Amino acid sequence: MRLLDSHCHPASVIRSGKWNAWSQEAKNVGVEGIVAIGTDLDDWALYRQCAEENPGFVKHTIGLHPCHVTEGWEDTVAAMSPFFADHPAPAALGEIGLDYYRLPSDEEEAEQVKQWQQAAFRRQLSLAYQLGCPVVIHSRHAFGDCVQYIDESGVDWRKVVFHCFVEGPDAVREINQRSGRASFTGIITYQKSADICAALKAQGLARLMLETDAPYLAPNTKRGQENTPAYLPEIAQKAAEILGLPTDEIAEVATRNARHFFGF
Ligand SMILES: [Zn+2]
């Protein structure tokens, strides 16, 4: 089976010296590449170095995750451009977006954080527009605003992926109509994910992309454990079940799509 983990966060694995065992474990089950997704200034250089040391196996991205946005977001975003001039250059800008789920409980504080998130998201979208690079979107309880800001940014929707998709079929159609796509995590293997599975089905094969979002969101049989790209086969199996196709074919197509999207 050929697999590509289009979204994971190996920072803690690298920092704790477990990279070799971790990546070998993934390779052993057929994972032929991973995209290491940046979230804040402190993992960008780490992932760039990882990509440099693992050519052909690792691509990396840089982005300021909405849950990492603070008052000083402008300085962080200003530090991005040099990374795109460097080698290896990031394969995409992300993950960026809006997360209205994890906000401070104090209403005034929550409103302030929301405003910072929106400003940081817009600034990063405008950078992505200038660079013409792919964009990885994180959206939680903020789907409508995310779509609106992307529309306003002029970013080419063919280069937009809503990662860890947790909306239903109507929302995925809204993205697909604009030529964007959704990618799916182990959440599709959980009970009570019927709506998300229906979204995967509605999107279909042509834009299918799979990811673990490791170390978060381990698939059903591994729940409670730290997630790893080595658990990607279980997600591919579930996607195959939903689409009524052989797992090998699903893995093949999802891998080809992810390679195309990230220029792997
Ligand atoms: Zn995310």
Ligand SMILES: [Zn+2]
């Ligand atoms: Zn993520």
